[in-house]
Amino acid sequence: MSKKSYFIFIFLIAFCHQLFSQEESQNTFSLTELLQILESHSAYTFSYADEDLKNIEVPEPPNMLSVTETIAFLQEKTGFKFTLIGEHQIIVDVPIPVEQKPEKITVEELDEVILTNVIAKGVSKIKDGSFKINFDEIGIIPGLIENDAFQTIQALPGVESVNEKVSNINIRGGTNDQNLILWDGIRLYQSGHFFGLISAINPHQNHTVSLYKNGTPATHGNSVSSVIELSSAKKLNDDFEAEVGLTFLSADAFIDTPLDKKSSIQIAARTSINGAFITPTYLQYYDRAFQNTEIANTNQNAINTEEDFRFSDVSFRWLYQLSEKDLLRLNYFSIANELSFTAEEFNQNSMETKESTLSQNSLGMGAFYKRNWTENFSTQLQLFHSNYHLNSTNRILNTNTFFEQENNLAETAFKISSKWKLNERFELNSGYEFSSTTSRDAEADEEITNEDLIENRLNVNNLFSSLRYQSSSRKTLVHLGARINYFNDFDILLAEPRLSFNQQFLKNFSVEVLGELKSQYLSQIVNFQNDFLGIENRKWQLADQLNFPITKSRQASIGVNYQKNNWLASIESYVKKVEGISSQSQGFQNQYEYAQIIGDYRIVGLDILLNKKFRNFDARLSYSLTDNDYFFDDLSVNEIPNNFEIVNSFTFATSYSYKNFKASGGLIWRTGKPFTPISANGLANNQFDYEPINSNNLKDYMRVDISVSQEFKIQKKLLAYAGLSIWNLLDRENIINSYYRQNDNNQIYLVEQKALGLTPNFVFRVKF
Incomplete structure (x- = not known):
């Protein structure tokens, strides 16, 4: 040792x-x-x-x-x-x-809470089956120094990221595009900076995060996996508050201030720090983001190279209390990742400079209005527009090749709903939603013109309603709902029932039963060969009912919860089936990499959570067991292990807090994802001679993380916060993906994608 x-x-x-x-x-x-x-x-x-x-x-x-x-x-x-x-x-x-x-x-x-502080202080399990994180109360998570929502939810059982990216969160076997991610009701189509390694939404503007793994409220649609709701504070701020902070990756500022007695505004901004100086942490993330891409490979052959990478985000939220009964909220966000790569080469005895660029940007705008007509009846109106744009220009060295690609997705939605408290036990929620989504995709070996664009549009009308019942003893809670989706372009009507049931028994126990049918008409297709410099390989695609059908899911689960004397425990079993998935959305890098077939996946799983609190100490264990398989009728193999299957996943974490000091440490261990090796011959008929698909697994993944933080006063109204984290403290080499390629000499080689090594990070914030 x-x-x-x-x-x-x-x-x-x-x-x-x-x-x-x-x-x-x-x-x-x-x-x-x-x-x-x-x-x-x-x-x-x-x-x-x-x-x-x-x-x-x-x-x-x-x-x-x-x-x-x-x-x-x-x-x-x-x-x-x-x-x-x-x-x-x-x-x-x-x-x-x-x-x-x-x-x-x-x-x-x-919210009706059944388990509190499930993975850290401020994280609760709600009676409707969801998890809620309150960042005003949150404790410290191992390996984190800021409230990154997408990193925090990965501490919950059933939530994984097979490649450590927050833009690739796999919840109960689903791909990231099967998650509905909302910020104050606006859909996010880009969740990560650094091409997926850290959250793209400023963590200091997130007040709460809710996660629904099953039993999703009928108000939410267009996702067959989970729903992740990020929300800013819902109350007006009476006092001026401001923060500025610096980490080894970025600098940011946050302001929350009243404009008058009836309104307050929040503004948050963040930018990468590499324009001013480079830290070892930034270099670790840079190497992780661009390994095995055209940027890294070209770098080896170029004479002089220069890279310029930046990320930034700006978000805005305005609350206006029009009257005692009326509230208006306006939101805006802008997210940007920009990369340019310049290289020089000799061409006919002269030096030639070539530049390749990649930009990934998102913009969202929303308006929300709520009126409380009476104590028992209220209505809500939500409008939003969300736009995602990905563009790359690739000029390859030692060739005259020029390649430009573009992927654009825009959604405009309108939702109106009402909440009617019929009596002390019953509450009715109903509404209507209309969404119009447009995708544009283009590829060209010269500058893209309108003739190169392939554009698709899909309009969907939705009706939803749910009835909430809570017994007078508050021991029984039932949410029974349904969502009706009408796809105008396909003349298809889909009904989606939803169920959430919770019953308390024996004082400290409760049982919950969850179920849902859901659908979605969006997916991200993957082409590992030449998409966007090899850095971002996914692009959004609308359903067309031919190559990309509407995806449907069915899920049911049953669980038991226990809480007494600072002990809490939860065990939940589930079965989930998703139909109509395209093989192009699943990231195959073997004999089916170029296949275009439609199939299903089925996952059966068990999630276990155990937590114990001892005054200032906290300890938790979580474990997930899954069996996750593909079923493709067009293939001779009946069952194929899912590319995102993690059979066993185990987490142990401890934390300590005393006054304003916090410390935590944790261990994550999980089995490696499936992998397809090639035979000893290597090639057969000038093609890779693969063994049976996903017949092997990568080496087990293991990581130890620690974090410490301290808040202290500088002056009466001036606070400071300092934090240090170390990701992968043991510097273990974790391989998170492997596949085979062939070089110019027809030699076969194995590409291994490595996770982050030992990566420290530091934060210092000043709060006014």
Whole structure:
């Protein structure tokens, strides 16, 4: 064992021993003392009459300092009412005698939580089967120093990225294009910077993230896998807040300020730092992003080369409280990745300069309006336009080849919905959505003209409705819904029922049953040979019912949850089938790389989660087991292991927090993805002689990550935050993809794509 490995092993043993040697607390607190502790560990303040809370004692909450769940606990134990006023103030009231008639205050409804702090402080499992992350309360995640939403959800069981990219999140066997990703209701078609390695949405503008793996609300469509909802804060900000930060990859700024008593605005901006200086972290990400691409390969033969890569994003959100009953929200975002590569070569005794470029950009605009007509009835209106554009120009050295490619996707959508609380137990949600999506694709060996463009458009009308029932005891919760999709261009009508059922039993247990039928009319096709300099190999494609049919999915799951005395556990089994997938969207790099066939995949899986909290310590284990296979009728093989199958996935993590200091460490281990080797002969009939498809697996993937952070005061209204993370602390070489190619001398060689090695990152932020 190396000295470094020995040190890490001793560290983890000592850390775990300290965790499990903690004793459970049987302490009680005065209510005022507990509220003061909550104030010191959160952004909330509590207002109350001292006389009302005098001599009130409460037991220590099971998951202390998780604000939403602690309030629910205190309400149950004391009978007092906790009302959120504004963004950060909570009013505490004692029960009022019946004869008094106080003025009613409208309060935002809180989610029904069944498990709290499931992977870290601020991460909860909701009764409808979804997971919710509150970034105002979030604890620290191993390997992360900022609240990257797409990295954080990968700590949940059933959520993987086979190649470590946030733009390639695989949820229960699905490809990334099968996920619906929304930011404040606007669809995102580009989720990553650095061509997929880090989140493209500024992490400091995300207030919450919700993840639906099954039992998706009927309001969401056009995805056969999961739904990932990113949301900014929904409340007006009464005070000026600003932050500036610097990491080894980027610099950013964030402002949240009131414009007047009825409106507030958020603006966030970020840019890569390589224009000013280069860090070792940036070089690690650069090498990871461009390995085995035309940029890396051309670099070996060029005389003089110069690369210029930048990424940036800007996002904007404005809230305007028109009246006590009316709220307006406007959103905008712009995301950009820009690469240019210049190289020189001798041509007929003269030096010739050639430049290749690649740009990946997204733009989104949205408007949201909500009116509360009465206490029991409200309506919402959502409009958005989202545009994704990918373009490359490739001038290949030692040839006269010029190749230009373009892929553009634009969607405009309109949604209106209503929420009607029929009584204390029933609530009806209904609405209509119209979306119009256009794709444009072009390739040319000269500059692209209108004649080269292939354009497709698809209009879809949707009706959706769901009925929510909650028993008077609050032990039973049912969401029963349906979505009706009409595809105008194909004259096709699809019905999609949805179910979410949760039943509490034996006080600390609950059982949940989820089910859904879904469809989508978008996919990303992959061509590893020549797409966009080999850096971004995926382009969006609309369904045409010929080569690309509408994809459909069916999923059912059943799970049991348990929470008591700072223990929580969850086990869930599921079966999911997705029909109508194109082989071109699955990333084959073997004998079926050029196949254009339609098939299905079926996955059967088990997700397990276990968490234990010991005062300032937290420990969690998660495990996923899956069997994921393709079925293509046009192939002689009946079942093929899915390209994204991860049979076993295991995560262990621990964290510690004391006042404003946080530390965490974790281990991730999973089996390697399927791989197709070639025979000993290598070639047969001038083609690769492959073994049976996906008959082997890459080496197991293993990674150890750590993070530490500290927040401290510089002045009375000036705070600072510093954080350090190390990704892949043991510097293990993980191979995340392998395939065969042939060089100019007809020699066969194996291409191995490596994951990030030991990669430190540092952040320093100043908060005003």
